[in-house]
Amino acid sequence: MKKLVRILAACALALFAQSAWATPSTLFWTPATTYIQPFGVLHLGVDNYFGDRYAYPTDVGLTVGVLPFEKFQAEVGIDAFLPYAGGFFVSPAGPLQLNAKLGLVEGAYGDWFPGITGGIYGVGFTAGTSFDILHAEVGKTFFFGAITVGGYYGAGGSNALWTDANGVLQTRGGFIGSYLTPDIVLDLKGLNKINFFADVQTGNNFLGAVAGGIGIYFTPSIDILTGPVFFLNKAAQPGGTSMMWSVQLDVDIDFGAAPKPPPEPAKAEPAKS
Numbered sequence: 001m002k003k004l005v006r007i008l009a010a011c012a013l014a015l016f017a018q019s020a021w022a023t024p025s026t027l028f029w030t031p032a033t034t035y036i037q038p039f040g041v042l043h044l045g046v047d048n049y050f051g052d053r054y055a056y057p058t059d060v061g062l063t064v065g066v067l068p069f070e071k072f073q074a075e076v077g078i079d080a081f082l083p084y085a086g087g088f089f090v091s092p093a094g095p096l097q098l099n100a101k102l103g104l105v106e107g108a109y110g111d112w113f114p115g116i117t118g119g120i121y122g123v124g125f126t127a128g129t130s131f132d133i134l135h136a137e138v139g140k141t142f143f144f145g146a147i148t149v150g151g152y153y154g155a156g157g158s159n160a161l162w163t164d165a166n167g168v169l170q171t172r173g174g175f176i177g178s179y180l181t182p183d184i185v186l187d188l189k190g191l192n193k194i195n196f197f198a199d200v201q202t203g204n205n206f207l208g209a210v211a212g213g214i215g216i217y218f219t220p221s222i223d224i225l226t227g228p229v230f231f232l233n234k235a236a237q238p239g240g241t242s243m244m245w246s247v248q249l250d251v252d253i254d255f256g257a258a259p260k261p262p263p264e265p266a267k268a269e270p271a272k273s
Contacts, residue, residue: 029211030199032148032178034115034139037065037075047248054238057081074102098123114140132156146180164236174203192217208232221252
């Protein structure tokens with residue numbers, strides 16, 4: 001599954017001492033997936049996290065695969081978090097963050113070989129948005145679904161970026177893990193398949209959460225992911241909220257060469273009288 005998920009939304013925007021971060025291919029809340037965008041395939045993601053009183057800014061992200069290799073792949077991406085309190089055109093660097101990810105695909109050196117990936121996200125253009133979160137994960141697909149485990153560490157930012165509303169300095173790292181069910185293929189008109197997923201990110205910080213939901217694929221390249229996110233440290237979330245609901249739209253656009261149409265069958269010559 002790609003995207004995987006996406007915002008890892010922000011406790012708020014820079015001018016209000018709130019923060020945002022950009023994401024690579026994710027599952028739902030975490031980067032705990034070894035999926036990487038294929039070469040030349042552009043991924044558009046629009047992710048929303050909201051509750052009855054508080055919400056994160058909408059994350060509009062673009063991610064594209066950049067290596068034309070079968071076994072070793074890489075992607076780069078950029079995310080914009082809007083609305084932005086500073087005004088996008090007044091201070092365009094404020095709501096933008098970068099991410100990158102690379103790794104070996106599952107099965108690269110045999111059926112037993114797991115996917116192995118690592119990368120960085122939350123790379124901002126200002127001191128208030130540069131979290132520089134490093135992550136690495138290992139994943140394997142079994143008959144009962146895909147399991148991925150790994151870890152992360154926030155290498156960037158001052159302690160002020162890692163302090164919650166109660167003034168408690170947060171941890172910068174922890175465990176990430178996920179489970180994705182096998183696809184339930186329906187092949188209906190307008191509904192290709194569905195699957196279910198859950199992921200977790202530990203740590204006494206704004207990233208710590210447990211999430212889960214359903215993936216609804218209208219086509220193999222257009223889907224919506226939706227479900228709840230339960231935060232581990234509500235003091236690090238907007239308004240001290242403990243849960244938000246997420247709706248995430250994913251669209252893949254393949255800029256590779258279009259397949260050639262099959263040759264037309266030869267026309268039979270009319271019988272001569």
